[in-house]
Amino acid sequence: DVKVTQSSRYLVKRTGEKVFLECVQDMDHENMFWYRQDPGLGLRLIYFSYDVKMKEKGDIPEGYSVSREKKERFSLILESASTNQTSMYLCASSLRQNEKLFFGSGTQLSVL
Amino acid sequence: QKEVEQDPGPLSVPEGAIVSLNCTYSNSAFQYFMWYRQYSRKGPELLMYTYSSGNKEDGRFTAQVDKSSKYISLFIRDSQPSDSATYLCAMSGNAGNMLTFGGGTRLMVKP
Numbered sequence: 419d420v421k422v423t424q425s426s427r428y429l430v431k432r433t434g435e436k437v438f439l440e441c442v443q444d445m446d447h448e449n450m451f452w453y454r455q456d457p458g459l460g461l462r463l464i465y466f467s468y469d470v471k472m473k474e475k476g477d478i479p480e481g482y483s484v485s486r487e488k489k490e491r492f493s494l495i496l497e498s499a500s501t502n503q504t505s506m507y508l509c510a511s512s513l514r515q516n517e518k519l520f521f522g523s524g525t526q527l528s529v530l
Numbered sequence: 531q532k533e534v535e536q537d538p539g540p541l542s543v544p545e546g547a548i549v550s551l552n553c554t555y556s557n558s559a560f561q562y563f564m565w566y567r568q569y570s571r572k573g574p575e576l577l578m579y580t581y582s583s584g585n586k587e588d589g590r591f592t593a594q595v596d597k598s599s600k601y602i603s604l605f606i607r608d609s610q611p612s613d614s615a616t617y618l619c620a621m622s623g624n625a626g627n628m629l630t631f632g633g634g635t636r637l638m639v640k641p
Contacts, residue, residue, distance in 0.1 A: 422573070458538065458633060459633065460534075460536075460618065460631045460632055460633035460634055461574075461618065461620075461629075461631040462631075463628065463629070466628075476628070508573055508574070510573075518564070518576040518579060519566075519574075519576065519629065520576075521573030521574050521575065522573050523571070523572055523573050524571075524572070524573050
């Protein structure tokens with residue numbers, strides 16, 4: 419089975435801090451994604467990547483950046499955390515376009 | 531108006547009931563339709579995947595797509611307490627893997 423591992427389940431940070439969320443997948447998938455999930459708003463795509471060192475903006479990229487230096491690892495960076503970035507962050511991967519996404523268990527980030 | 535609309539619930543049913551979960555959408559370019567199940571404090575997992583219109587059955591689950599009405603459904607027969615979760619619909623067009631998700635419907639199946 420594909421495993422998508424997110425480094426932290428819960429994270430508490432202060433406003434203005436730089437935050438790194440790490441995600442690793444073990445099935446050699448080309449595509450990796452970062453979503454945030456908020457009550458009433460569903461899942462919204464922040465950034466995705468189709469290949470190493472390649473990134474594309476999703477629907478809500480403002481305030482975020484990403485890094486994909488290795489195929490298996492996709493990092494989400496909050497350059498200066500703000501309270502409105504308090505959310506559940508979900509990483510996902512897929513082998514090909516329009517195929518099933520495999521999700522990690524999520525990181526619940528609280529920015530105080 | 532959101533691109534994909536889904537009633538948030540919660541939907542509460544007795545064990546053994548037939549459950550109907552629905553999504554409507556506005557983008558006629560959507561071709562791929564999925565249902566994900568998300569248990570509390572877990573990531574979503576894919577339940578059903580359909581392309582274009584029609585029905586697809588997998589055990590107790592049936593996914594139905596009506597592109598003319600821009601309406602998709604997930605039916606759960608003989609519902610079990612273990613089916614209690616949030617169900618998310620998701621869809622995409624031919625342009626790539628940019629899924630658009632509904633907000634999710636929370637289902638509670640009571641023993």
